[in-house]
Amino acid sequence: MTLDEHLLRLARQASGRWADAQHQAELAKADYHHAVRLLHLGGASLREIADALDISHQRVHQIVDASSEGGGWKPRKKVSAEPVCGFCGRSKGEVTRLVAGPGVFICDSCVAVARDVIREPRLAGMPRTHIDAVPPTAAVHCTFCGESGDQVDALVAGPGVRICNRCVQICDEIVTARHG
Numbered sequence: 666m667t668l669d670e671h672l673l674r675l676a677r678q679a680s681g682r683w684a685d686a687q688h689q690a691e692l693a694k695a696d697y698h699h700a701v702r703l704l705h706l707g708g709a710s711l712r713e714i715a716d717a718l719d720i721s722h723q724r725v726h727q728i729v730d731a732s733s734e735g736g737g738w739k740p741r742k743k744v745s746a747e748p749v750c751g752f753c754g755r756s757k758g759e760v761t762r763l764v765a766g767p768g769v770f771i772c773d774s775c776v777a778v779a780r781d782v783i784r785e786p787r788l789a790g791m792p793r794t795h796i797d798a799v800p801p802t803a804a805v806h807c808t809f810c811g812e813s814g815d816q817v818d819a820l821v822a823g824p825g826v827r828i829c830n831r832c833v834q835i836c837d838e839i840v841t842a843r844h845g
């Protein structure tokens with residue numbers, strides 16, 4: 666009894682498609698969760714989000730909460746020490762906007778630099794703010810959302826802090842929304 670070549674080929678193709686589909690599903694899920702967190706950060710209540718997306722209140726809670734466990738996003742409330750940007754070290758009073766992650770902050774200008782570095786890695790190492798593109802591997806995590814490097818498209822690092830392309834985008838939207 667030998668293996669049927671044709672069926673074997675079909676099996677291999679299907680297996681490849683399945684792996685691709687799983688990867689796509691992971692990415693879609695991550696995007697979905699990021700978007701829900703963004704809605705929450707934007708001020709929508711869990712109830713409002715649940716109703717709008719037609720999912721349970723508990724589910725929204727899990728999504729928003731899952732990020733805070735691994736050190737995810739939290740609406741900025743009780744911060745004891747004066748918050749400073751983790752990338753450039755400037756304090757709240759020295760910048761236009763400070764966006765909070767889990768025990769870490771990023772200022773509006775560093776968001777802009779991070780965005781530029783993600784778009785064009787050669788821009789890394791600006792004089793004022795040192796932000797470098799880092800290879801997005803499983804070994805490194807975004808300090809803001811806790812996602813590992815292999816789950817995101819791009820990751821940039823400052824001194825001891827890292828932020829992924831999605832979090833930069835979220836911060837960017839927060840900064841822009843509050844500006845305008």
Ligand SMILES: [Zn+2]
Pocket residue numbers: 750751752753754755771772773774775776794
């Ligand atoms: Zn900064």
Ligand SMILES: [Zn+2]
Pocket residue numbers: 807808809810811812828829830831832833
């Ligand atoms: Zn992130």
